[in-house]
Every structure is written in structure tokens, then in C-alpha cells.
Amino acid sequence: MLEVHNLSGSYGSKNIFSDISFKVEKGKILGILGPNGCGKSTLLKVISGIMPPSGGKVIIDGADLNEYSPRQLAKKMTILPQLSASSFSNTVRETVSIGRYPHQSGFFSSWQEEDEKAVKKAMRQTGVEKYEEHTIDHLSGGEQQRVFIAQALAQASNLLLLDEPTNHLDIAHQKQILDMIRKEVMQNGLTVVSVFHDINLAALYCDELLLMENGRVKAFGAPHEVLLTEQIMDVYHARISLQAHPEQPKPQMTILPDLQEQQEKMITDNSFSIQQEYVAFRSAFPLRVLSSAVHNAGLGWYSTFINRTVEPQYDIENVKEEFWQYIIEQGFSPTNTIGMMTAVDTGNAVLKKYETDFGEVFVVVTAGVGSAVDVSQSYKRKNVFKVGTINTWVVINGKLSDEAFVQAMMTATEAKSKALAHEEVIDRISNTIATGTPTDSLLIAATQQGQYFQYGGPITEVGQIIGRGVFEATVEAIQIYKKGDS
Numbered sequence: 001m002l003e004v005h006n007l008s009g010s011y012g013s014k015n016i017f018s019d020i021s022f023k024v025e026k027g028k029i030l031g032i033l034g035p036n037g038c039g040k041s042t043l044l045k046v047i048s049g050i051m052p053p054s055g056g057k058v059i060i061d062g063a064d065l066n067e068y069s070p071r072q073l074a075k076k077m078t079i080l081p082q083l084s085a086s087s088f089s090n091t092v093r094e095t096v097s098i099g100r101y102p103h104q105s106g107f108f109s110s111w112q113e114e115d116e117k118a119v120k121k122a123m124r125q126t127g128v129e130k131y132e133e134h135t136i137d138h139l140s141g142g143e144q145q146r147v148f149i150a151q152a153l154a155q156a157s158n159l160l161l162l163d164e165p166t167n168h169l170d171i172a173h174q175k176q177i178l179d180m181i182r183k184e185v186m187q188n189g190l191t192v193v194s195v196f197h198d199i200n201l202a203a204l205y206c207d208e209l210l211l212m213e214n215g216r217v218k219a220f221g222a223p224h225e226v227l228l229t230e231q232i233m234d235v236y237h238a239r240i241s242l243q244a245h246p247e248q249p250k251p252q253m254t255i256l257p258d259l260q261e262q263q264e265k266m267i268t269d270n271s272f273s274i275q276q277e278y279v280a281f282r283s284a285f286p287l288r289v290l291s292s293a294v295h296n297a298g299l300g301w302y303s304t305f306i307n308r309t310v311e312p313q314y315d316i317e318n319v320k321e322e323f324w325q326y327i328i329e330q331g332f333s334p335t336n337t338i339g340m341m342t343a344v345d346t347g348n349a350v351l352k353k354y355e356t357d358f359g360e361v362f363v364v365v366t367a368g369v370g371s372a373v374d375v376s377q378s379y380k381r382k383n384v385f386k387v388g389t390i391n392t393w394v395v396i397n398g399k400l401s402d403e404a405f406v407q408a409m410m411t412a413t414e415a416k417s418k419a420l421a422h423e424e425v426i427d428r429i430s431n432t433i434a435t436g437t438p439t440d441s442l443l444i445a446a447t448q449q450g451q452y453f454q455y456g457g458p459i460t461e462v463g464q465i466i467g468r469g470v471f472e473a474t475v476e477a478i479q480i481y482k483k484g485d486s
């Protein structure tokens, strides 16, 4: 569809970009990324024919850009430049209608039903129908942007060149416009080349990305090939971190601010309180937590954790909502609290403290093993939900990598299973040594200050403490449970 060969562009003698080559297939979206002033808009202007190249060529559908007349080109390709601050006295409808110009033999003289349909469809797609008779200068920046996108769509060409199409748009309209463009691409074979400042939106919506630096191509490829942590940090001179998008197989980045903490933050025993109704952990600052809790599971930052006692017959349809209410009633913040539940008396919780070279590590365990299960034999039983459970917290004064968090979960789980074996806890169905209960929960929390741990396996410095601590606390908690049970 679009081929760019060794393209260069300059303003007079000032060279802006050089030797840029890439191809975009029909029905694809290419995103152009790069820092301010690296030449993205100028590249778009040269591709569209607004500016002549200083070298190289642009091929559209097999023919050189120069071979098209301006009207032919306007039917092939539409450019939506960056929105300028100039004032416009045309109505929305008139502005969108200008997009039909290449399809007229004389301006407005041969207005056809097809033109009317295209204008109406474009206004509907961009949600500007309701402003149809308003003049552009009476619209907000975001509304104006949508009108110009409508104008570009009304032109109904096969190639759309967009310069920051989501500029000025709120998140709902960013999503609406980009979803709509993606749909046009997929259903009608539209091809799009778009400049983006928002790297996450570009990764989410584009098939391929072209990353520019100082007028040159730094990288070209699928989003996961171009968005590499070191590469982005290098080009933009900003610290970032990349994660997976929660729904799409696309990378997303987060800026890492260079904010210096004034004080060293430490967790001490004062943060824990063990009561009959619940075990609570309260910190003056949030910790990074990975957990399988009932409330706020997953990876996040939280300052409070609670492990509450519920009736053994606790069976509520909407557990999440009930837990949310409970947290509020106890005076905690539901968005800042991790919540677990157990049928055992939390007054029997075991709290253990381990002094290490890097700081203190705390382990808290409540254990109810009435419904203990051997994981290797569990396929033999029906899936019966019981609240009798082993809940484990590990709180570390240290900084864990993502690998270390996951490995810490594994290390703690293995230590728990070893404790059950040590206490000869039996799976009553299979009559074999149990490895846990059907509903165990685990929480690993770290202050993310002080010593850094890349790994958390059993023989790492932090893993050794986790292994020993979870084993000892679980053995003790099981012994207390057995005493109460007998």
C-alpha cells in the first residue's frame, strides 16, 4: 500500500530526517513514535506530498507520489495535520463536507447522495453530529479535533495519515476514535500511518511501530519488538518500566519518577495486632504486595492487611462485596487493604520475627487443617469449598524484583507443605500426607527499600529466611490448631 524508500526531508538547508525506509501493508496501522522535534510531523508532510522530499521516494499502490494529480492523490490519501490554534468560522457540517472536495467536479455543485451519506457517517462515527450547526470556534479543543477526524474520514480515501489524532481528547474519546479507526482498518481495509506521543496507545492500537531519533529510524517492528525498556529509556531519556496489558498481548509502559525518599522506612512489630476477630497489619506507608487474598489479590501497593475470622459455614454469594463492606466497617480503606479470611480463631495466629543482616522479616500464620488435602490426590475428590485454611503473610524489609516476588511465593508454599508433612497432617480422603488446604492464601510484602533481592528461591539470602520462617510459624500454628481440636 505505502512504501517509503530512503526518504529525506529538510527545511531549506536544514536537514530534518534522512534515509527513512519502511512499508505498510493494506489494512495495517503504523504508529510513528519519537521525542519532540525528531521529525515525525515533517516525515508525515513529505509522505503526504505537502512538502517535497530532499531525497528518496514515496510509492502509493505501486506508483510514485509524483505520478498522481492533486485530486487523484486526495482520493488515495488523507492527512490530518496537528490541530492548530487558529479560529474557524465554518460550521461543523461545512468543515466535514470539505472532506468530500476531491469527489466533486465543481465545489458543492455536484453534491450527491453518496457525499451526504459519507458526511453523516463520519459525523456519527466521531460523535460530532450534535454540533452539526455549531461553528468550529465555539467548540472545545477535543470537539474540534473530532470534527477534523470526521473531515478526514469523510474523504473516504484508503490511506489515512494522522498527526497525533488523540491530542486534546479525553480517555473516552481517545478510545472511541481509536476503536473506530481500528474497526475501519479491520472491516474496510483502511491503512493508517499515525504519529503518537502516547506510547501506550500506540502499542495498543498499532500493528507496527517506527521509533525515530534525531531524524533517523531507531527501530521498526511489532510493538513488543520496538518497546524495549533500554531502547525507550535511551531515546526519550526517561526511566520507564514495561508490563503486559491486562487484556491484550501488548506491552504498556509506566514512567518511573526520580523522586528521592527522604526517610528510610522500616516495618517493626508495632505494625501487627493479633485479635480474636482479625489479625491486622497497619503501616504508615504502602508496601509492594503479591497475594492470593480474597480482597485485592494480585500485585499492588497496600498499607493494611487483615485476616478475619468468619463462621465455618460462611457462605455468601457476593463475597467480594461483603468483604468490601466489612473492611469499611472496621475502619480500613478498601482500596488500600488486602483481605483474607479463615474459620480459625485469629487470636491463635502465630507471629514470628527474624533478625537478618538486611533487616527484620515477619511471618504471620493462621492454620486450620480440618479440610487438608494432598495436592497430588485432590483430583479424586469433588470440589467442595471450605473456609478452613492456612493463611500466610511474609513481610520483608527489603526490595524484591518481580522474579523474587514469585519465587518467594514458591519458597513459602514449599515451606508450608513441609510443615504439614512434619506435623503429619493427613488428607482424610486419600489417607496420604496433606500439602495444604483447598483455600490457602499467601501474601508476600516488601518495603521496596534497603537491600535489593533479584531472586527469592530457597537458597537466596531472603529465601532462606522465608523458608525457615514459614515452616516454623506453620508448624506452631498447626500445633495450636491440633490442641484446640483435640
Ligand SMILES: Nc1ncnc2c1ncn2[C@@H]1O[C@H](COP(=O)(O)OP(=O)(O)OP(=O)(O)O)[C@@H](O)[C@H]1O
Pocket (backbone or CB within 6 Å): 011, 014, 016, 034, 035, 036, 037, 038, 039, 040, 041, 042, 043
Ligand atoms: N517550517 C519549519 N521551518 C524550519 N524548521 C522547522 C519547520 N517546522 C519544523 N521545523 C523543525 O523541524 C524539526 C522537526 O520538527 P517536527 O515538527 O517534524 O518534529 P516532531 O517530531 O513532529 O515534533 P513534536 O513531537 O514536537 O510534534 C524541529 O526541530 C522543528 O523546529
